[in-house]
Amino acid sequence: MEEIRMEKLYEGKAKIIYPSSEAGMVRVYFKDDATAFNGQKRAQIAGKGSVNNQIASALFGYLEGHGIPTHFVRQLSEREMLVRQVEIVPLEVIVRNRTAGTFARRYGVEEGRVLPKPLLEFSYKNDALGDPLIYPEAALALGLLSEAELERIRTLALQINTLLKDYFAQRNLELVDFKLEFGRLPDGRLVLADEISPDTMRLWEMGTGEKMDKDRFRRDLGGVEEAYQEVLRRVQGL
Amino acid sequence: MEEIRMEKLYEGKAKIIYPSSEAGMVRVYFKDDATAFNGQKRAQIAGKGSVNNQIASALFGYLEGHGIPTHFVRQLSEREMLVRQVEIVPLEVIVRNRTAGTFARRYGVEEGRVLPKPLLEFSYKNDALGDPLIYPEAALALGLLSEAELERIRTLALQINTLLKDYFAQRNLELVDFKLEFGRLPDGRLVLADEISPDTMRLWEMGTGEKMDKDRFRRDLGGVEEAYQEVLRRVQGL
Ligand SMILES: Nc1ncnc2c1ncn2[C@@H]1O[C@H](COP(=O)(O)OP(=O)(O)O)[C@@H](O)[C@H]1O
Ligand SMILES: Nc1ncnc2c1ncn2[C@@H]1O[C@H](COP(=O)(O)OP(=O)(O)O)[C@@H](O)[C@H]1O
Ligand SMILES: [Mg+2]
Ligand SMILES: [Mg+2]
Secondary structure (H helix, E strand, C coil), rough: CCCCCCCCCCCCCCCEEECCCCCCCEEEEEEEEEEEECCEEEEECCHHHHHHHHHHHHHHHHHCCCCCECCCEECCCCCEEEEECEEEEEEEEEEEEECCHHHHHHHHCCCHHHHHHEEEEEEEEHHCCCCEECHHHHHHCCCCCCCCHHHHHHHHHHHHHHHHHHHHHHCCEEEEEEEEEEEECCCCCCEECCCCCCCCEEEEECCCCCCCHHHHHHCCCCCCCHHHHHHHHHHHCC | CCCCCCCCEEEECEEEEEECCCCEEEEECCCCCCCECEEEEEEECCCCHHHHHHHHHHHHHHHCCCCCEEEEEEECCCCCEEEEEEEEEEEEEEEEEECCCHHHHHHHCCCCCCCEEEEEEEEEEEHHHHHHHHHHHHHHCCCCCCCHHHHHHHHHHHHHHHHHHHHHHCCEEEEEEEEEEEEEECCCCCCECCCCCCEEEEEEEEECCEECCCCHHCCCCCHHHHHHHHHHHHHHHH
């Protein structure tokens, strides 16, 4: 059920947002484009758009089924999902279960150290500034969100972590960290938005620690398409 | 009462630490050296070492008099103070009353916006990593300090802010932000350590907003020595 092409509303690094004929909705189109290190590294990952759309659709469905409000309405086609249009809270919400990536580099620690409890970090979603880490108190002071919204995001992010850790553990994958975005519906309610996919999570094969996510692209490890496909197979397999 | 010169224990960007003949003590020698932007800009500010030693000595004395435990014992000479030797907690504790400096640059906001309440930020004291901003929860996870120490530091830093804001307001200077370091005594108690001076604070002339601190050096505003001298005069004047 592909809708007719219309003028795009926004084109980002990995997705394009198109208007929808349904009121209050937009269509998210998943591209094969991959970027890393704040846009410095760019390439295409064959089939990624399709895989990520299917993984994100499945994960949003799973989370909705467990009481998490999301923007997801339904999958429209191989590369498109229908979502409720929201006003994105300009924060990237990062949940970390182990040290990895930016965190490990920033503080000069090895990857893979288990954190004593899940660590919630926020970065100010602003490409020109390089998405800088921001304290919740600073985000409040700059008016990026309200205190009630902050508390709601904290609660939802930790619930989502518990749900996704469990989901992937059943698929022999360890959820190391991930990035979320939240948005405001017209009535002000917050919902989980954007996407959840191997582009926005670190997933390590349990036992071997093999990377099954965008780090294969970032670090030129090879087998990028295959890893994304394998995650999709496990998502569909249970 | 200059003590005999001995092998230095540590030489930093602005100070040298020498052993002392008194048990558990060290001598802090204040240099004229000034650095900015993580050591990329370097120069000498004539008389700075002497001025900062006198200002820091006066401020430590004032804070001690108001119940804040510090490493300060007494001023030894024009450029030296005697302090209790501590194990420095590797965090820079930053208190902000208005947006300025790194904060304003990092988030792309103008300087001088009043924050709704004092904002406490921590950065990991590590020159090689560029003193990166760190969440308190991350500092705990990395074992940089204990939870009890974190709570104590929070309390002390906010008390110090209230005391110093008041102190400088009486001298027609507004305390915009400042950096503190804390250290552990052999018995584990935390004390305020390092220095408090125009190198480590932003002070704006009340009314005009003229900068009376190291920003004159960082931004090539001229009148650097004069501003430091003027702060000292006001510290001594009341
Ligand atoms: N439900 C939604 N309504 C409106 N905008 C959304 C919604 N979900 C995600 N977005 C935004 O759409 C964009 C998705 O495209 P993406 O390629 O991820 O962009 P970016 O390069 O900015 O990360 C993001 O800016 C994201 O915040
Ligand atoms: N009471 C103390 N005991 C031991 N070390 C201290 C004490 N007070 C400050 N220090 C440390 O001594 C050094 C002072 O020199 P400085 O030039 O400021 O160094 P840096 O370039 O590392 O900032 C700092 O590393 C500071 O943490
Ligand atoms: Mg994005
Ligand atoms: Mg120093």
